[in-house]
Amino acid sequence: MRRRVVFVAFEGFQMTDLAGPADVFATADLLVPDGGYRTEVVAVRAGAVAALNGIPVLAGGALREVTGPIDTLIVVGGLSVPACLDDRELVGQVARLADTARRVASVCNGAFVLAEAGLLDGRRATTHWLVARDLAALYPRVEVDADPIYIRDGDVWTSAGVSAGVDLALALVADDHGHALARDVACGLVVYLHRPGGQSQFSTAMRALAPPREPFRELQAFIDAHPADDLSVPALARRTGMSERHFSRVFTAQTGLPPGRYVELSRADAARRLLEITDHPLERVARECGLGSPETLYRVFRRHWRISPGDYRRRFHLKES
Template identity: 45%
Template sequence: MAASPRRVTIVGFPDVELLDVACPADVLDAANRHGARPPYEIRLATIDGQAIRTCSGLVLQPHLRLDQVAPDLDTLVVAGGWGSTTAASDERVLAHIRRLAQTSRRVASVCTGAEVLAAAGLLNGRRATTHWRWAAKLADAYPAVTVDPVPLYIQHGNVYTAAGVTSGLDLTMALVEADHGPTLAREVARSLVTYLQRPGNQAQVSLFLAGPPPEHREVRDLTAYIAEHLDADLGTPALATRAGLSTRQLTRLFDAHLGTTPGKYVRTVRTEHAARMLSGTDLPLATIARRCGFGSTETLRQAFLDHFDTPPSAYRRVHVRQAYG
């Protein structure tokens, strides 16, 4: 006798982010096509069952109203988007979220869908994430929630929160692997031409993508020098001498324009460059450590644990498996 499907309801609303709906839905659909047993039954629900216009202007037709969603779901997913604040202030939506969360095996949000979960009280006392751009707003509005803007996704008990847009894909891939094992997850990843699974603790925003070069000339020149001379002496005294500044002046400039100290900035640049080398080359760890300015493989290892919460060997296994699997 066939097992009952895993019932999954995605909650949407006007001005929802299309990818916040599509990423979870398409990953689960791909899992079904590759033999997920029991399969996933995926439904989109809105407060009134009417079609909703997404942020991009495309229109989605839901399957049912929220009050028609029966309890005992396998997974409840709340999408994010520009309309999340309005949804989070709609007591009708929150009441249904609370009702369904009580009997769902797990509850998840994507991007600013975390605001809806927070408004429903489901994140109180939990660690959670959201899109890095809105993390401070969430933390200010809901002090009972421990907001961490760094990871791609976080699990706290049976509640999952994902950072934003495509991180919903990473989270759903993790759920599929938990439900059906790595073999099926691997087939889904190959089908979607995506990573098998970016680790949840991977940072949302890489230093190389975080923003434009600093406007201050000395700071901009030093950051360019650091990126091109990772194996040089990049201690604060050496950098200050190069810029013709005192160490105190240099530290103040880095804090004002980069929000960090020279030492922390250098360590982050070295660690992220090492991560790129680990995933893109087969060089030994000792060589990567030397080229990136780490004194030893142990120093490289400690930097990875601090930055990615995973050792470099494990980081390489995951990313090489993803790239060539």
């Protein structure tokens, strides 16, 4: 039987949150015609629902008219989600349909709708990193983790922002039909297969603030461009003409990260890029990124990306045709 996937939309939703996962399921359906997927879009009222970009999408049915069983219920995200939390019809119907669904998922800040419906209470969940603190503050019974791309807690799945919805959908397909099919779907859509849920949604640039003072903006750029250089606190302090103590204090205030942590993250990002675009052995990657040894490279990757360097390369290596 084809699995029924129901997307919940609303005025002002993020189009990619819907279109990306929907294309994953549609491609999987082509590859497994007897056991694939059929997708539908529903909203509080049937009819055209305008996305944030102004493009209307047809909701084939009203939420209150939808009956089970549902295989997968997915709530998309968008800038209008905060206003949607006051829509008792939307939240109540999502809670009702969740009872008829085998599993429930959200993309981006669609997690707020799940939380408002009580579906994340006592569960670990993620959302877009920009609003993770808000989710935790509004719903203290939810264990919010802002780092992963997606999280599965039992039969409830949540994902980070926008493109992470594709990773979530690929993970759902892999859970249903195995990683081989998910790989074929990813190849057909020309997307990475598939970022593991535990992989961080942050890069160094996203984790750190842009320093307001010019010397520190230049220093930040220098660190990112020269990972193999001496980037110790004494060396960096000398470049700014400051004492080590004063430099560490000002750098942390300017970027939001202590200098040692920023340097390690920058080197981890550099290693990530080399693993994607080169065939260099791990010894060379570690050396060129200032991490010294494959053992240090491994520890840094596990700490920040929650994946080994070798596994990362197998998933994301870009080979020239």
